[in-house]
Amino acid sequence: MSNWFEDNPTKSIIGYTLAIIAVTWAASRFVLQDNRLNLVQSQLEAQKAVTEQYKSKTELLQRDIDALRAENAEYRTWLAQTKDAIPVIVPQITALKEKIARLEGKSGGVSAGIQIKEELIRERSARLGSAFVDDLTGLVFTVTKTTPDLRAQVIVRLPGKDVPVEANIGPGQQWPFKFKDKNYLLTVTDINFLNDTVRFRIKGE
DSSP: OHHHHHHOHHHHHHHHHHHHHHHHHHHHHHHHHHHHHHHHHHHHHHHHHHHHHHHHHHHHHHHHHHHHHHHHHHHHHHHHHSTTHHHHHHHHHHHHHHHHHHHHHHTHHHHHHHHHHHHHEEEEEEETTSEEEOTTTOOEEEEEEEETTTEEEEEEEOTTOSSOEEEEEOTTOEEEEEETTEEEEEEEEEEETTTTEEEEEEEEO
16 A cells, blocks of 8 residues: 555645545534524524513503503593583582692792703603604604614704704713703603603703
8 A cells, every 4th residue: 555655646645635625624614504503593592682672562562552441441431420520520620720820829939940940951751653842942852763772763853953863872862952042952861662762851051
């Protein structure tokens, strides 16, 4: 056998080289296949986590719907069993409004102080499917999407700006703006994926 290798050095080298190439190819294919499997496994786990988030959100919304239906049915039953329910309720509402008006008149100074404070720092929120409109400045904040990674896509129209801002945001996002020569700061404080809500603060300086 050794004589064959000595008599055929070229064939021996070629055969040895092919053997090394085959082993290297097999090892590389195994490593790549293993890496591919690990990547697919990671993606699958991430997708499972997102699916669980959506499942929790759906269950929460379903509970809210069931609670509202039960409350609505209870009110309907009560109104059906109460004779002349509306005529009884209306005078009570009127009396309560008059009482509120008297109390507000007595606490005019305190109410004014509270109103000033509310104008300086106001906590507000917007939910998917509805737009928040600030009565004081005219700022418009709309939520178009929330994601499980606590981010949201929003559309914000700042006072004095004709073109709204579309942004993918996280908690801490800020927009400074001016209204009637006064500086304001809009700050996103919380994003809730389960109920599609974004909370934010409007602070006057």
